[in-house]
Amino acid sequence: MTIDDPKRAPPKWLTTEYFTTALRQGLKHPNLAIKTMNIAPAGAVGDNYASLMYRATFDIQKTPTAATEKLSVVVKTMPRGEEVEEFMKEDSIFKKEAKMLMEVMPKVNKMLADVFPDQEPLSAKCLYFGTEPEEVLILEDLKELGFGLEDR
Numbered sequence: 001m002t003i004d005d006p007k008r009a010p011p012k013w014l015t016t017e018y019f020t021t022a023l024r025q026g027l028k029h030p031n032l033a034i035k036t037m038n039i040a041p042a043g044a045v046g047d048n049y050a051s052l053m054y055r056a057t058f059d060i061q062k063t064p065t066a067a068t069e070k071l072s073v074v075v076k077t078m079p080r081g082e083e084v085e086e087f088m089k090e091d092s093i094f095k096k097e098a099k100m101l102m103e104v105m106p107k108v109n110k111m112l113a114d115v116f117p118d119q120e121p122l123s124a125k126c127l128y129f130g131t132e133p134e135e136v137l138i139l140e141d142l143k144e145l146g147f148g149l150e151d152r
């Protein structure tokens with residue numbers, strides 16, 4: 001996909017190799033293979049002020065003999081610009097969000113499900129948090145489950 005605005009283009013390090021490593025870890029499938037990949041901005045300009053968001057879609061195989069499956073994830077990266085990046089790193093915003101999504105929310109969702117079995121989870125699953133070459137969160141794509149942003 002061609003992206004006209006270079007500020008919205010995904011970072012060059014978001015490669016098939018990067019996603020393969022991240023998704024093998026996040027989905028707990030050490031032999032996962034990505035057959036095809038597409039990445040594009042998620043949402044409109046101004047939807048997110050503390051991150052750059054991308055939607056990445058894949059055709060994957062979880063094992064060498066498994067059928068090919070579709071997978072869609074949302075990728076949150078640091079906003080570009082020296083001052084913003086410094087502020088984000090200084091306050092450890094992505095690390096705090098990762099801890100919340102990977103440790104706290106699964107416990108909250110489990111407690112809710114124990115009491116209210118039909119309760120939808122309150123957050124997306126965080127499949128991966130990485131710090132190299134930049135901080136990044138890879139999240140379950142809730143659009144695939146019918147969720148979306150409301151008009152402002």
